[in-house]
Amino acid sequence: MATDESTLGRDVAQVNARAKVLGRAQYAGDIQLPGMLHGKVLRSPYPHARIVRIDTSRAEQLPGVKAVLTGANSPATPWGVHHKDRRTLALDVVRFAGQEVAAVAASTEDTARDALDLIDIEYEELAPLLTVDEALAPGAAEVHAGHSNLVHEIAFDRGDVDAGFASAHLVHEATYATHPQYPGYMEPMASVATVDADGRLQVWTATQSAFLVRDRLAKVLQMPASRIRVIQATTGGGFGGKIIEDANSLIAAMLALAARRPVRLVNNRLEDFLACPTSLPERITLKLGMDEGGRIVAKQVDIVADCGAFSGLTPEIMHVSAMRSDNMHRNRNVRSRARLVYTHTPPHGAFRGFGGTQMLFALNSHIDTMARQLGLDPVEVHRRNAIEAGETSVHGWKIGSTGLQQCLSQCVEALDWSAKRARAASSGRLRRGVGVAAAMHVSGNRTIGNWDGSTVMLKVNEDGRVIVHSSEADVGQGAMTMLAQIVAHELNIPLAHVHVALPDTDHSPYCIGTLASRVTIVAGNAAIVAARAAREKLFALASTKLDVPVEQLEIREGCVMVQGAAERRLTLAALAREHIWRHGGHEILVTGSWDAKTQMHDKLMGNVAPAYSFAAQAVEVEVDTETGQVRLVDSFVADDCGKALNPVAVHGQSNGAAAQAIGWALYEQLKLEDGRIANGNFADYTMPTPDSLPALRSGIVESNDPNGPYGAKGASECAILPGAPAIANAVFDAVGVRITELPITPEKVLAGLRALREQKEGAGHA
Structure with missing residues (x-):
């Protein structure tokens, strides 16, 4: 096919760059909903302590406060990836300085902060284990009662290692130490949650995976996944920190369900240092x-x-x-x-x-x-x-x-x-x-499960332009641009004629999200499949209208035309309309899926x-x-x-x-x-x-x-x-x-x- 419109291999500005530099991109912290409340979180000042007593009565009586949650009146389902070892709000014991203990929703941010000050908590400080050597020492207390401090262990031996060392001309051994690094993204974690008119939970959040967020919300809140809608707001960087290891979206959702009002929860930078892994x-x-x-x-x-x-x-x-x-x-x-x-x-x-x-x-x-x-x-x-x-x-x-x-x-x-x-x-x-x-x-x-694929949904509108739906996240790395480039290349249309929608679990196909450098290879391949399926539908209709075999058609200049006879052509817009307005017609709406031929x-x-x-x-x-x-x-x-x-x-x-x-x-x-x-x-x-x-x-x-x-x-x-x-x-x-x-x-x-x-x-x- 001709590729005169293709941008593949060329320097291209990100398709969402203009919205960002002009301040028009809507981040989670920008979202305003009628009657919206502001959430705040109270965190433990101690690395290890027993919660003796929590009194929230003064906070609840403060004018403007609509919800106060603690570990005692919030969902108890623990969460985690490999081990389900974390409650959203601490109950009985806090295990690190910064752990979420209580949350409030109030009419203003100042009121929410004042409410936190009115929550009376009595702690009994306990001796913390602050290093791995302390935690592994014989007789050390358990960070999680009933579970060894040795969380996970890996061991393997391949080949003949001892013989290899025996044959070596030089053997060297040394110990290295690496330290934690904060992701340093420009946008701290933020979420807005609300209960819609049908009683469904809707959450806008900064995330690398809308569907992983929805899955966790469903499990922790004990709600059917179909009663939850997660929309990825424009996300200002992730670097791994915005997958599903923080509690921001969970707490926003809990507060919204408790208050029956929209709640916005935005970390300030100190809170983000405490909350982000x-x-x-x-x-x-x-x-x-x-x-x-x-x-x-x-x-x-x-x-x-x-x-x-x-x-x-x-x-x-x-x-x-x-x-x-x-x-x-x-x-x-x-x-x-x-x-x-x-x-x-x-x-x-x-x-x-x-x-x-x-x-x-x-x-x-x-x-x-x-x-x-x-x-x-x-x-x-x-x-x-x-x-x-x-x-x-x-x-x-x-x-x-x-x-x-x-x-x-x-x-x-x-x-x-x-x-x-x-x-x-x-x-x-x-x-x-x-x-x-x-x-x-x-x-x-x-490694997450026996699937490492992606699905891209593509719709050709009646003007010949294309909407792409994918729930693979763009967190600044250019995923939306890559998808737009591929679709534009396959259909040989201008990049500006392709719009990639933000991930939305109600409208986007299920995807894993941005992690493991997977989006280009899996979503890119899925986009090729989807774009070629759309092209087949355009060609099939054009073949009938132009009375030529599909093999003799090409897309150029926004038209399907006969190769070597450019005057015989139909615009993509005309074909998209004709695909609907005929007996048994329907819009050109296709999906393309691709799953790597790899193995668990x-x-x-x-x-x-x-x-x-x-x-x-x-x-x-x-x-x-x-x-x-x-x-x-x-x-x-x-x-x-x-x-x-x-x-x-x-x-x-x-x-x-x-x-x-x-x-x-x-x-x-x-x-x-x-x-x-x-x-x-x-x-x-x-x-x-x-x-x-x-x-x-x-x-x-x-x-x-x-x-x-x-x-x-x-x-x-x-x-x-x-x-x-x-x-x-x-x-x-x-x-x-x-x-x-x-x-x-x-x-x-x-x-x-x-x-x-x-x-x-x-x-x-x-």
């Missing part, structure tokens, strides 16, 4: 064996992860840390043990990269260390170990495409790697170094994704040996996205991911004091700003995956994975200090430099 902190002990050429012959991993007071998605995140990176290499000998532990700290959960960042910090740091000990370029070590297209990994992952080798090539060329690595070491105050790291991620993931893992074995993404990053840093300050001088990240359907969007995602990785590595550190978040605001929680970042650069590798739409696969997560270890490796290259515990702070650099001096002085005396 941060990334999972892990302590990783890694042991690798390599032969003389730098090929990995054995790998052993031990992980202890702190999920906080509730588990949420952390078992799945730890699973990723424990095994995903194994599939990046050809090594067949792997052993892993991973333990997830309850503590009395704020819960952790999904974050961009979903467990990959933690393990790849350790693995890439390890590879750099061992490459140096073997006298090899770490880039060459990555190349020698990289799995290739057509191969099957140690865990049964079938690699249909990989551009890792090209990603490495782009990085070393962009950074002038060889020249900078070969330069003479500086002895001055400011010293420079370079570092590199590599990564892999999934595009889709058959059995004993952690199986091809879980239709495609796998790869990335590499090279950086240059400057380290001030007097202050310990690390300055990022240059960065280049290369992203294997299969096929760049919208290159400018891919670059935006890659550089945004790199910025988050830089923040995690150098600046961001969630600080707890006695279990309480001490820096839950943007004044004290230091995120990278434009003046702390160099001009971020990125490259695209198009490996053209056989399962992807036009070869495309995920392009939003893999690029966050190599940043932190690349920086750590560059710091070592500059000053010889190996930082194994993130973030890389000036204090740690100075401590490392001091230890090096003492070591040299000790050697001199000897």
Whole structure:
């Protein structure tokens, strides 16, 4: 077919960008409904305490207060992903500082805040377990009575690990520690809930999955799913934090049902720090064996992860840390043990990269260390170990495409790697170094259940323009634009003639949502199916009207026309109208579904994704040996996205991911004091700003995956994975200090430099 209207492969502004920059996009916090109330939540000041007494009478009597909820008069059904271990409002015991204890709905925000102050709660403080070591100690109290503090455990042993280590020329073991990162999205969590005229619950919310929100609401509120409607409002970023691990939409719904009035619940930034799960902190002990050429012959991993007071998605995140990176290499000998532990700290959960960042910090740091000990370029070590297209990994992952080798090539060329690595070491105050790291991620993931598909519904209106319904969420990454591009390409119509509606569980087909870098590959393929079904209907009618076989038709210039006889044509608008206005007619309304031919893992074995993404990053840093300050001088990240359907969007995602990785590595550190978040605001929680970042650069590798739409696969997560270890490796290259515990702070650099001096002085005396 002709493609003169196609935008595929071209830079395209996001289809919802204009609404956002003009302030017309409606976020959940913007929604106003008649008679709307304002919700507020009262949170525990203690990490662990018994609730002795709650008196809400004064709050209930305050003029303007319409509902007051506690654990005693709100739904008791516990929720969670892997373990149902969390009630929406605490009952009897609080398990982290910030846990939701009570909620109110009032006529104004000020009244709601005043009502919180009038709730009288008596607590009996209990000793908290604030670290995994305390929680795992013999005789430790149980965070959840009747359940071990060891929430979840993973263990596997493939190949002959002991023989692999015995054959190794070099064996290295070290322990690494990673810390939690707050998502830092621009829009805090927000929801508006109401009971409509038919008694159905309607919820507008900032989310990455409207249907997962509806499913949880139905289960917790004990309501039929069909009595609940969830609409995804315009969402200002998610990064994993807006899946289904916070309680915002649940509390808004409970208040609306109690008050029988619309309720808006919007977190301020401090509340969002308390409510939103941060990334999972892990302590990783890694042991690798390599032969003389730098090929990995054995790998052993031990992980202890702190999920906080509730588990949420952390078992799945730890699973990723424990095994995903194994599939990046050809090594067949792997052993892993991973333990997830309850503590009395704020819960952790999904974050961009979903467990990959933690393990790849350790693995890439390890590879750099061992490459140096073997006298090899770490880039060459990555190349020698990289799995290739057509191969099957140690865990049964079938690699249909990989551009890792090209990603490495782009990085070393962009950074002038060889020249900078070969330069003479500086002895001055400011010293420079370079570092590199590599990564892999999934595009889709058959682990929630035995389905990892998507359905797109497409309607051709009587003017020949198209409406697309999908419940895959756009949270700023460009999902709506991608769907519009694909439909416009298949029908060869202008992008402006395609409108993608917001996810709405009443009108959109069931989808899982934005997670696991799945939307481009699964929804993109579904959009192709739907658009081609619509084209078939247009062609079938045009074939009758023009009296030619379908094979001789094409779409161009908003018309179906006979190939080679452009004067014989019918407009799409005329065909859409004719499809209705005839005997037995109906509008052109089609659905297209696509489900990856993957498999649920059995004993952690199986091809879980239709495609796998790869990335590499090279950086240059400057380290001030007097202050310990690390300055990022240059960065280049290369992203294997299969096929760049919208290159400018891919670059935006890659550089945004790199910025988050830089923040995690150098600046961001969630600080707890006695279990309480001490820096839950943007004044004290230091995120990278434009003046702390160099001009971020990125490259695209198009490996053209056989399962992807036009070869495309995920392009939003893999690029966050190599940043932190690349920086750590560059710091070592500059000053010889190996930082194994993130973030890389000036204090740690100075401590490392001091230890090096003492070591040299000790050697001199000897």
